[in-house]
Amino acid sequence: MRIDPLSATLHALADPTRRALLARLALGDASVTELGAPLDMSLAAVSKHLKVLEGAGLVSRGRHMQWRPCHLEAAPLRDASEWLEQYRRFWDRSIDALADHLATIQATKKTKVKK
Protein backbone atom coordinates (compact mmCIF):
# COMPACT_ATOMS: atom_id res chain seq x y z
CA MET A 1 0.00 0.00 0.00
CA ARG A 2 1.79 3.12 -1.18
CA ILE A 3 -0.99 5.67 -0.72
CA ASP A 4 -1.75 7.24 2.63
CA PRO A 5 -3.86 5.21 5.08
CA LEU A 6 -6.68 7.73 5.34
CA SER A 7 -7.22 7.76 1.58
CA ALA A 8 -7.15 3.97 1.55
CA THR A 9 -9.75 3.82 4.33
CA LEU A 10 -12.07 6.36 2.75
CA HIS A 11 -11.77 4.75 -0.66
CA ALA A 12 -12.55 1.36 0.85
CA LEU A 13 -15.65 2.82 2.51
CA ALA A 14 -16.82 4.66 -0.62
CA ASP A 15 -18.58 1.57 -1.99
CA PRO A 16 -21.99 0.31 -0.86
CA THR A 17 -20.98 -3.33 -1.31
CA ARG A 18 -17.97 -2.93 0.95
CA ARG A 19 -20.03 -1.04 3.53
CA ALA A 20 -22.52 -3.90 3.43
CA LEU A 21 -19.67 -6.32 4.12
CA LEU A 22 -18.61 -4.25 7.12
CA ALA A 23 -22.20 -4.10 8.37
CA ARG A 24 -22.39 -7.87 8.18
CA LEU A 25 -19.05 -8.24 9.97
CA ALA A 26 -20.29 -5.96 12.71
CA LEU A 27 -22.66 -8.81 13.61
CA GLY A 28 -19.75 -11.21 13.92
CA ASP A 29 -16.95 -12.88 11.99
CA ALA A 30 -17.94 -14.60 8.76
CA SER A 31 -16.53 -16.60 5.87
CA VAL A 32 -16.33 -15.34 2.31
CA THR A 33 -19.24 -17.53 1.22
CA GLU A 34 -21.38 -16.29 4.09
CA LEU A 35 -20.55 -12.69 3.22
CA GLY A 36 -21.21 -13.17 -0.46
CA ALA A 37 -24.48 -15.09 -0.11
CA PRO A 38 -26.81 -12.05 -0.12
CA LEU A 39 -24.73 -10.06 -2.60
CA ASP A 40 -25.77 -10.94 -6.16
CA MET A 41 -22.22 -11.16 -7.49
CA SER A 42 -19.51 -13.77 -7.93
CA LEU A 43 -17.44 -14.89 -4.96
CA ALA A 44 -14.33 -13.73 -6.77
CA ALA A 45 -15.76 -10.22 -6.75
CA VAL A 46 -16.50 -10.50 -3.02
CA SER A 47 -12.96 -11.72 -2.48
CA LYS A 48 -11.65 -8.65 -4.28
CA HIS A 49 -13.74 -6.32 -2.13
CA LEU A 50 -12.44 -8.06 0.96
CA LYS A 51 -8.89 -7.59 -0.26
CA VAL A 52 -9.55 -3.85 -0.55
CA LEU A 53 -10.93 -3.78 3.00
CA GLU A 54 -7.99 -5.85 4.19
CA GLY A 55 -5.56 -3.50 2.44
CA ALA A 56 -7.11 -0.60 4.35
CA GLY A 57 -6.75 -2.52 7.61
CA LEU A 58 -10.52 -2.69 8.05
CA VAL A 59 -10.63 -6.47 7.95
CA SER A 60 -8.28 -9.16 9.25
CA ARG A 61 -8.44 -12.81 8.38
CA GLY A 62 -7.71 -16.07 10.13
CA ARG A 63 -7.53 -19.63 9.07
CA HIS A 64 -9.87 -22.29 10.45
CA MET A 65 -10.26 -25.56 8.53
CA GLN A 66 -10.79 -24.59 4.90
CA TRP A 67 -12.35 -21.27 5.90
CA ARG A 68 -10.71 -17.87 6.08
CA PRO A 69 -12.94 -16.10 8.59
CA CYS A 70 -13.09 -12.31 8.23
CA HIS A 71 -12.96 -10.06 11.26
CA LEU A 72 -13.83 -6.38 11.53
CA GLU A 73 -10.95 -4.12 12.56
CA ALA A 74 -12.22 -0.75 13.67
CA ALA A 75 -8.98 1.19 14.13
CA PRO A 76 -9.06 2.83 10.67
CA LEU A 77 -12.70 3.76 11.27
CA ARG A 78 -11.62 5.53 14.44
CA ASP A 79 -8.91 7.37 12.50
CA ALA A 80 -11.37 8.44 9.81
CA SER A 81 -13.83 9.55 12.46
CA GLU A 82 -11.14 11.60 14.17
CA TRP A 83 -10.26 13.26 10.90
CA LEU A 84 -13.91 14.18 10.36
CA GLU A 85 -14.22 15.55 13.89
CA GLN A 86 -11.84 18.28 12.80
CA TYR A 87 -14.75 19.76 10.83
CA ARG A 88 -17.41 19.29 13.47
CA ARG A 89 -17.39 23.00 14.30
CA PHE A 90 -18.63 23.70 10.78
CA TRP A 91 -21.78 21.68 11.07
CA ASP A 92 -22.23 22.55 14.74
CA ARG A 93 -22.05 26.18 13.68
CA SER A 94 -24.87 25.56 11.22
CA ILE A 95 -26.92 23.87 13.92
CA ASP A 96 -26.32 26.79 16.25
CA ALA A 97 -27.34 29.20 13.54
CA LEU A 98 -30.50 27.23 12.96
CA ALA A 99 -31.20 27.08 16.69
CA ASP A 100 -30.66 30.82 16.97
CA HIS A 101 -32.94 31.37 14.03
CA LEU A 102 -35.68 29.23 15.53
CA ALA A 103 -35.24 30.89 18.89
CA THR A 104 -35.54 34.27 17.24
CA ILE A 105 -38.71 33.26 15.46
CA GLN A 106 -40.11 31.86 18.66
CA ALA A 107 -39.24 35.01 20.55
CA THR A 108 -40.64 37.26 17.84
CA LYS A 109 -43.94 35.44 17.96
CA LYS A 110 -44.42 36.22 21.62
CA THR A 111 -42.82 39.64 21.92
CA LYS A 112 -41.20 42.20 19.70
CA VAL A 113 -37.84 41.72 21.43
CA LYS A 114 -35.08 41.46 18.87
CA LYS A 115 -31.86 39.31 18.97
Added chain:
Amino acid sequence: MRIDPLSATLHALADPTRRALLARLALGDASVTELGAPLDMSLAAVSKHLKVLEGAGLVSRGRHMQWRPCHLEAAPLRDASEWLEQYRRFWDRSIDALADHLATIQATKKTKVKK
Protein backbone atom coordinates in the same frame (compact mmCIF):
# COMPACT_ATOMS: atom_id res chain seq x y z
CA MET B 1 -25.47 12.10 -9.44
CA ARG B 2 -27.11 8.72 -9.48
CA ILE B 3 -25.08 6.98 -6.77
CA ASP B 4 -25.94 7.27 -3.08
CA PRO B 5 -24.82 10.45 -1.28
CA LEU B 6 -22.67 8.67 1.30
CA SER B 7 -20.61 6.92 -1.37
CA ALA B 8 -20.24 10.21 -3.21
CA THR B 9 -19.05 11.95 -0.05
CA LEU B 10 -16.57 9.24 0.92
CA HIS B 11 -15.26 9.01 -2.62
CA ALA B 12 -14.78 12.77 -2.72
CA LEU B 13 -12.86 12.62 0.56
CA ALA B 14 -10.68 9.68 -0.51
CA ASP B 15 -8.19 11.90 -2.26
CA PRO B 16 -5.44 13.94 -0.57
CA THR B 17 -5.76 16.80 -3.05
CA ARG B 18 -9.47 17.18 -2.38
CA ARG B 19 -8.92 16.97 1.38
CA ALA B 20 -6.31 19.71 1.00
CA LEU B 21 -8.89 21.83 -0.82
CA LEU B 22 -11.35 21.33 2.04
CA ALA B 23 -8.67 22.18 4.59
CA ARG B 24 -8.00 25.42 2.74
CA LEU B 25 -11.71 26.21 2.53
CA ALA B 26 -11.99 25.65 6.27
CA LEU B 27 -9.95 28.84 6.60
CA GLY B 28 -12.43 30.75 4.47
CA ASP B 29 -13.91 30.98 1.00
CA ALA B 30 -11.47 31.08 -1.89
CA SER B 31 -11.29 31.28 -5.67
CA VAL B 32 -10.11 28.46 -7.91
CA THR B 33 -6.80 30.22 -8.57
CA GLU B 34 -6.21 30.71 -4.85
CA LEU B 35 -7.00 27.08 -4.17
CA GLY B 36 -4.79 25.85 -6.97
CA ALA B 37 -1.79 28.06 -6.22
CA PRO B 38 -0.01 25.67 -3.81
CA LEU B 39 -1.06 22.53 -5.67
CA ASP B 40 1.47 21.68 -8.41
CA MET B 41 -1.18 20.88 -11.03
CA SER B 42 -3.15 22.66 -13.73
CA LEU B 43 -6.14 24.81 -12.83
CA ALA B 44 -8.30 22.58 -15.00
CA ALA B 45 -7.41 19.68 -12.72
CA VAL B 46 -8.28 21.77 -9.67
CA SER B 47 -11.56 22.69 -11.31
CA LYS B 48 -12.32 19.00 -11.81
CA HIS B 49 -11.58 18.21 -8.17
CA LEU B 50 -13.88 21.04 -7.15
CA LYS B 51 -16.60 19.64 -9.37
CA VAL B 52 -16.31 16.32 -7.54
CA LEU B 53 -16.57 18.09 -4.18
CA GLU B 54 -19.50 20.12 -5.49
CA GLY B 55 -21.20 16.96 -6.72
CA ALA B 56 -20.93 15.52 -3.23
CA GLY B 57 -22.40 18.71 -1.78
CA LEU B 58 -19.19 19.49 0.08
CA VAL B 59 -18.63 22.76 -1.75
CA SER B 60 -20.97 25.44 -3.02
CA ARG B 61 -20.07 28.24 -5.37
CA GLY B 62 -21.08 31.81 -5.93
CA ARG B 63 -20.31 34.41 -8.54
CA HIS B 64 -18.53 37.67 -7.79
CA MET B 65 -17.04 39.58 -10.72
CA GLN B 66 -15.17 37.04 -12.81
CA TRP B 67 -14.56 34.83 -9.77
CA ARG B 68 -16.49 31.77 -8.66
CA PRO B 69 -15.75 31.70 -4.92
CA CYS B 70 -15.87 28.27 -3.28
CA HIS B 71 -17.53 27.73 0.08
CA LEU B 72 -17.27 24.74 2.41
CA GLU B 73 -20.54 22.92 3.05
CA ALA B 74 -20.24 20.65 6.07
CA ALA B 75 -23.56 18.80 5.99
CA PRO B 76 -22.22 15.75 4.12
CA LEU B 77 -19.29 15.62 6.55
CA ARG B 78 -21.79 15.44 9.39
CA ASP B 79 -23.63 12.61 7.62
CA ALA B 80 -20.41 10.68 7.07
CA SER B 81 -19.44 11.23 10.69
CA GLU B 82 -22.80 9.96 11.84
CA TRP B 83 -22.40 6.85 9.72
CA LEU B 84 -18.99 6.19 11.26
CA GLU B 85 -20.36 6.69 14.77
CA GLN B 86 -22.35 3.52 14.21
CA TYR B 87 -19.06 1.64 14.62
CA ARG B 88 -17.72 3.57 17.56
CA ARG B 89 -18.52 0.71 19.94
CA PHE B 90 -16.00 -1.43 18.05
CA TRP B 91 -13.06 0.81 18.64
CA ASP B 92 -14.26 1.72 22.10
CA ARG B 93 -14.45 -2.00 22.79
CA SER B 94 -10.86 -2.36 21.64
CA ILE B 95 -9.85 0.40 24.00
CA ASP B 96 -11.70 -1.32 26.80
CA ALA B 97 -10.03 -4.61 25.91
CA LEU B 98 -6.66 -2.93 25.96
CA ALA B 99 -7.42 -1.31 29.28
CA ASP B 100 -8.51 -4.65 30.68
CA HIS B 101 -5.37 -6.25 29.34
CA LEU B 102 -3.15 -3.63 30.90
CA ALA B 103 -5.06 -3.87 34.15
CA THR B 104 -4.60 -7.64 34.13
CA ILE B 105 -0.88 -7.31 33.56
CA GLN B 106 -0.67 -4.75 36.30
CA ALA B 107 -2.57 -7.01 38.66
CA THR B 108 -0.53 -10.08 37.76
CA LYS B 109 2.66 -8.26 38.58
CA LYS B 110 1.52 -7.66 42.12
CA THR B 111 -0.47 -10.82 42.87
CA LYS B 112 -1.17 -14.17 41.29
CA VAL B 113 -4.90 -13.42 40.94
CA LYS B 114 -6.23 -14.72 37.66
CA LYS B 115 -8.90 -13.22 35.33
Added chain:
DNA sequence: TATATATTCAACCGAACGGTTGTCAACCGT
Protein backbone atom coordinates in the same frame (compact mmCIF):
# COMPACT_ATOMS: atom_id res chain seq x y z
C1' DT C 1 -13.21 47.56 -29.27
C1' DA C 2 -9.42 45.12 -27.63
C1' DT C 3 -7.03 42.85 -23.77
C1' DA C 4 -6.10 40.62 -19.63
C1' DT C 5 -7.83 37.54 -15.98
C1' DA C 6 -10.58 33.67 -14.17
C1' DT C 7 -12.71 29.48 -15.07
C1' DT C 8 -14.66 25.84 -17.69
C1' DC C 9 -15.03 22.62 -21.62
C1' DA C 10 -13.46 18.96 -24.76
C1' DA C 11 -10.48 15.61 -26.21
C1' DC C 12 -7.09 12.57 -24.97
C1' DC C 13 -4.01 9.47 -22.05
C1' DG C 14 -2.47 5.81 -18.78
C1' DA C 15 -3.82 3.71 -14.58
C1' DA C 16 -7.11 1.94 -11.40
C1' DC C 17 -11.88 0.14 -10.51
C1' DG C 18 -15.55 -3.30 -10.44
C1' DG C 19 -17.03 -7.00 -12.46
C1' DT C 20 -16.72 -11.53 -15.17
C1' DT C 21 -14.90 -16.42 -16.26
C1' DG C 22 -11.60 -20.14 -15.86
C1' DT C 23 -8.14 -22.39 -13.38
C1' DC C 24 -5.79 -23.97 -9.39
C1' DA C 25 -4.61 -25.01 -4.53
C1' DA C 26 -5.93 -26.31 0.06
C1' DC C 27 -8.71 -28.73 3.11
C1' DC C 28 -12.60 -31.73 4.41
C1' DG C 29 -15.30 -36.25 4.70
C1' DT C 30 -15.91 -40.33 3.09
Added chain:
DNA sequence: ACGGTTGACAACCGTTCGGTTGAATATATA
Protein backbone atom coordinates in the same frame (compact mmCIF):
# COMPACT_ATOMS: atom_id res chain seq x y z
C1' DA D 1 -7.08 -41.90 -3.01
C1' DC D 2 -11.50 -39.42 -4.41
C1' DG D 3 -14.91 -35.96 -4.83
C1' DG D 4 -16.79 -31.65 -2.82
C1' DT D 5 -16.28 -27.23 -0.85
C1' DT D 6 -13.76 -23.01 0.02
C1' DG D 7 -11.11 -19.54 -1.56
C1' DA D 8 -7.48 -17.12 -4.27
C1' DC D 9 -5.27 -15.94 -8.57
C1' DA D 10 -4.84 -14.47 -13.42
C1' DA D 11 -6.54 -12.73 -17.54
C1' DC D 12 -9.78 -10.02 -19.67
C1' DC D 13 -13.40 -6.17 -20.40
C1' DG D 14 -15.76 -1.78 -20.12
C1' DT D 15 -15.88 2.37 -17.16
C1' DT D 16 -14.16 5.76 -14.22
C1' DC D 17 -10.26 8.47 -12.30
C1' DG D 18 -6.72 11.89 -12.23
C1' DG D 19 -4.09 14.29 -14.95
C1' DT D 20 -2.66 16.87 -19.35
C1' DT D 21 -3.24 20.34 -23.28
C1' DG D 22 -5.69 23.61 -26.08
C1' DA D 23 -9.74 26.10 -27.16
C1' DA D 24 -13.88 28.46 -25.42
C1' DT D 25 -16.53 31.41 -22.22
C1' DA D 26 -17.31 35.24 -18.77
C1' DT D 27 -16.14 39.26 -16.65
C1' DA D 28 -13.57 43.42 -15.75
C1' DT D 29 -10.58 47.24 -17.52
C1' DA D 30 -8.12 50.30 -20.81
